[in-house]
Amino acid sequence: MDVAKLSGVSPSTVSRVIHDSSRISDATKQRVRQAMEHLGYHPNAAARSLVRGETRTIGLIIPNSEDDLFFRPFFIMAMRGISIEAQKHGYNIMYSFSNNEPEEVEFLKKYILRNHVDGIILMVSRENDRCMEYLEGRDVPYAVIGHPDNRYAKALWVDNDNFMAMYDVVTRLLSSGLQRVAFLGGLPDMSVTRDRLRGYKEALRTHGMDIDEDLIYTAPGFQESDGYEGMKTLIGRSHPDGVASADDLLALGALECMKEQGFSLPVIGFNNTIKGAIKSPTLSSVDIRPDQLGAKAADLLIKKLMGEETSVNFCIVDTQLIERETTAGISFLNIPRT
Amino acid sequence: MDVAKLSGVSPSTVSRVIHDSSRISDATKQRVRQAMEHLGYHPNAAARSLVRGETRTIGLIIPNSEDDLFFRPFFIMAMRGISIEAQKHGYNIMYSFSNNEPEEVEFLKKYILRNHVDGIILMVSRENDRCMEYLEGRDVPYAVIGHPDNRYAKALWVDNDNFMAMYDVVTRLLSSGLQRVAFLGGLPDMSVTRDRLRGYKEALRTHGMDIDEDLIYTAPGFQESDGYEGMKTLIGRSHPDGVASADDLLALGALECMKEQGFSLPVIGFNNTIKGAIKSPTLSSVDIRPDQLGAKAADLLIKKLMGEETSVNFCIVDTQLIERETTAGISFLNIPRT
DNA sequence: TTGTAAGCGTTATCAC
């Protein structure tokens, strides 16, 4: 260390000054700090990692979600939240995009086995995820965005309260005077769909309303066409006067269908996608706060890495209803019509 | 090294096997490789960095462009291109988001001074950029997306050929039979605007047409409102029969204006934004290929880091015209009407 | 063809 020479002390003393050790005299601290300033000294990250056995770096595995990248701001927003949070604690972020799941695992392994990172964040939680599978077999802390299966016992996770979010949405619609709010969801075996459907039902119950199965449609996918078909079916067998959709794309499909049929109902979607925000009529939607999801995932992970002994291994992030044209005016209905 | 023990050789031999040194017998290579396999050995990145004096990591500085993140897929696409390219050469990527320019410089310095990275990629090139200013004063290779000022002599850069892209756009419009194509641009002192305007003029000249200054409008900004005003002005003082816009948002404003006035002209924008792709009528636009820009930036930088002695310090990335509804049908006009 | 030993820049342990 040149700093050591310049200030006439040993390297160990310099190290102690860096860590502001209490057993170093103020005088030498001054001197050493001046030398550091003068030489523009900054500690070498590799040397530190080597001796400390930690990198203060987090690895991000980003899935191969082609189009989603273009139309959904989710990933970039989450990456931003992660970055901002990590900075607060002096952590760095490494990321890599993959083309398929085996490649994801490959990069994951590289990060871990070569000691590039101390912990991992997975941007999505999937069923039978090979990354989680791998991570469960190791001792590397990791966090997931989404609620993982119970068998992934080591996972830290962040998620929205999908039940509550949908409960609030439906309550909002009902309290504006609507009587026959339909539920339009995606794949029925996905946990988001199930949770949101539960929220829908509970809201109806709370309002003293019966559940009409004809008002519930779960599509085989999340495309606009699925929403379109769903709406067609719903109209065919019941008389909805509003739609709570578990996804924006489904909601957009439903709107398309209504347009064709020449009428419009209040609609609320989920995920606050760009398409919903732009298309006319602009779609009211529940924002899942990707930035917060990212930030909290990073927070949980870093706390664990820093050895904070908290028993919580998850965090629920509040959603936010963005009201746009598809619910414009329905607040007027709050005033009971007599 | 446990591998060394297990295979009964010295650590240096193991190291040589890793690097496939020609001076190691095939027999020992076999043995050592088996041992590595057996123990699941992978070299420690920090130790390597320390001894080699390089990290094989690239740092990404992402600017504070608030809304752009939501509406423009540019950043995430570029980050993806960078990641994919870096993987090919065994490089890692670190990134950090910043809230303002001073913060950008702060993170930049941290990356460099603590030896976290070997090189830097700046996602945008701005005038009087403090990051570039800093980098010019150091010996760290860096690449920029966009064409930097001449005084940033050390910068590697990638950019589209904005002159050519606009030349092609206008040629396309003219050859479809249009006679009075208007130019709608942003801030006139920005190089993109100037280059694209030059392309516009050159295309007219090539077609033997005079340049009518009344058909040229450069707005004070890049918002939709600027495009709206621009179109209004253009209509007021000339009779355009088509619009070549240097930006999608301007083009969208122009379309809004036309809609109000009850007519429509062929329009082509730039940057292939999501809004243009979604709004009706969908906007034809020149895609600047953010993924390619990112990939090529990474490529240039890594080549330099690996010591390849090439004299090229830049790369031009081809644009791609995405034809949508605002130019639907104009190809018919290719057939000369008699 | 392989081994020995020094060194990369830090931190931690022990001494004084």
Next chain:
DNA sequence: GTGATAACGCTTACAA
């Protein structure tokens, strides 16, 4: 309070 010294895991002369 401060300084030696070893160690982290790897690479690379230099020896053999």
